[in-house]
Amino acid sequence: MKENVADWEPKILAFLCTWCSYAGADLAGVSRYQYPPNIRIVKVPCSGRVNPAYILKGLCQGYDGVLVSGCHPGDCHYLTGNYHARRKFHLLARLLDFAGIEEGRVRFSWISAAEGARFADVMKQMTDTIVKLGPNTQMAKAQVRYD
Amino acid sequence: MxxxxxxxxxxxxxxxxxxxxxxxxxxxxxxxxxxxxxxxxxxxxxxxxxxxxxxxxxxxxxxxxxxxxxxxxxxxxxxxxxxxxxxxxxxxxxxxxxxxxxxxxxxxxxxxxxxIDPSALARITGCDAPSGATLEKDQVRVVCDREEKVVPLSEAVYPGCRGCxxxxxxxxxxxIADPVEQSAAPEAFGDVEALRQMSRDERWRKFLHEMKRCILCHACRAMCPACYCRECFADITRPRLAGRTADPADAMFFHLLRLMHLAGRCTGCGACVRACPMGVDLRLYNDFLRAFAKKEYGFEAGADAQAPPFIGEFDQNDPNDFTM
Known part of the structure; x- marks a missing residue:
């Protein structure tokens, strides 16, 4: 459904790894840090579990931004999951840039379970960027159908 | 020997x-x-x-x-x-x-x-369906409307063949023949660099222009030697991952994800380009992948059968400058 541009609120899809970033989000909550309520969180076992298809599909389905966050490199619960993710996402970031997708639509970060404040900060930054960019018109399908 | x-x-x-x-x-x-x-x-x-x-x-x-x-x-x-x-x-x-x-x-x-690139030949001769043609050592004789035209072979080949x-x-x-002379210089990826120098808006317009023409026939995938998956992500129906409408977003999804899968694997053979019925400039985006793998990770596809795969392998010191 297309909303009116005037009352448009960014919708951001966030893939958070269950061991670090999701726990970081939890810590931000219990520490009562304020951050914009624009993110929809999908909990994943590891940032390495995030298929680039999910990110692209999110954009096609009309999300205004997609964030993937995992443990800091070296801290992966599965030892190497985020190293694999890093190389994959480096490629995706550069590929989207080459295709001319707006900078900041898709972002990647490393947030540990102890970084509640940083989690709130990253969400603020991400939301600010998307607000400046406006609605996702590049890759969102004109008529989003859930088929 | x-x-x-x-x-x-x-x-x-x-x-x-x-x-x-x-x-x-x-x-x-x-x-x-x-x-x-x-x-x-x-x-x-x-x-x-x-x-x-x-x-x-x-x-x-x-x-x-x-x-x-x-x-x-x-x-x-x-x-x-x-x-x-x-x-x-x-x-x-x-x-x-x-x-x-x-x-x-x-x-x-x-x-x-x-x-020989039939579209280059058609461009030079102004005729896209020659009635006859003969191939000689370094030229092509093409018969168009009962008129014979001679094109040097070096001009009639695919762009990728020229500096090969x-x-x-x-x-x-x-x-089956003696080795031929080939360029000793490494690939320059000139088109990729040229587009990279342009503004984001120009890059987007180019991408949109190409994707708007894609009809999702998947001929590129059918002809690609690296596309051998038994079930392609584009064919998954439970749940349906890739859309198949005329919306360019569906073409973008297909091509961006296919490019992700081809990174470090596409050797630039040009099979997809030749297969495409709509003339989508797939070479440019495939070349981007090859330039990326080579520049950022020193990896070249199809060079060493013993080398570890590009995606699926990692180094602790891989670039991290793209993260927040």
């Missing part, structure tokens, strides 16, 4: 002595300047195991198709395949990914000075 031989002689010899059960080569196509694959099955019951069809085997500038893609169809047989320089990189890629058993394949190397640095196969058990 790789053995020099003649294509028809080696085909007959290998099919007769059991070195190969199947031979994949080219024959003249039904249209002028087109070649089609020719598959010979050894029949050792008769006097001529290679059969009479072996005389149809050709190799010249018409033979554009990458025959390595056909190896997927003969997984349990001993296969002889004719490869050009660029095709040999696809073959090395498949050996690297353990899709092809090197011991089961015999490789007939065909040094190649470039293959892998004209001679990197992997071959025998060669």
């Amino acid at each position: 790789t053995e020099r031989t003649d294509l028809k002689t080696i085909a007959a010899e290998w099919l007769a002595d059991g070195k190969a059960d199947v031979l994949i080569g080219w024959q003249a196509g039904t249209l002028p300047l087109a070649a089609a694959p020719l598959i010979l099955h050894a029949d050792r019951s008769g006097a001529d195991p290679a059969g009479g069809n072996k005389d149809k085997l050709v190799f010249d500038a018409r033979c554009a198709m990458n025959l390595v893609n056909l190896l997927h169809k003969f997984k349990d047989k001993k296969v002889a395949v004719v490869v050009k320089g660029c095709d040999s990189r696809s073959l090395i890629g498949l050996i690297q990914e353990k899709q092809v058993d090197r011991d089961r394949i015999v490789v007939i190397g065909a040094p190649c000075a470039g293959v 640095s892998v004209r001679n196969p990197l992997l071959a058990d025998c060669l």
